[in-house]
Amino acid sequence: MLVNHFKSKRGGGDARRLRQTTRVKEIVNARLPDHPHLVVLGDLNDTPDSANLAPLINDTPLKDISTSALFDDDGGFAGTFGNTGRPKQALFALM
Numbered sequence: 001m002l003v004n005h006f007k008s009k010r011g012g013g014d015a016r017r018l019r020q021t022t023r024v025k026e027i028v029n030a031r032l033p034d035h036p037h038l039v040v041l042g043d044l045n046d047t048p049d050s051a052n053l054a055p056l057i058n059d060t061p062l063k064d065i066s067t068s069a070l071f072d073d074d075g076g077f078a079g080t081f082g083n084t085g086r087p088k089q090a091l092f093a094l095m
Contacts, residue, residue, distance in 0.1 A: 004042035
């Protein structure tokens with residue numbers, strides 16, 4: 001598991017999140033040969049379809065696990081700041 005806490009959207013942060021994503025992508029691709037069941041998780045502070053997180057989807061074999069029919073998207077807990085509804089944070093794994 002590669003646990004992360006990317007830069008918040010408050011006050012901007014897009015460029016920093018993209019740098020963080022790019023570095024995680026490099027780590028994932030370097031470790032996959034020895035660790036074929038990697039999971040990237042944590043507060044990535046962005047939606048799975050964002051341009052900032054695109055390197056994790058486009059340049060690695062990782063998939064957004066929320067697209068799986070087996071994924072329970074909230075388990076009874078909203079999980080977003082202020083419990084404002086359905087979680088909007090990304091979680092990636094090899095599927």
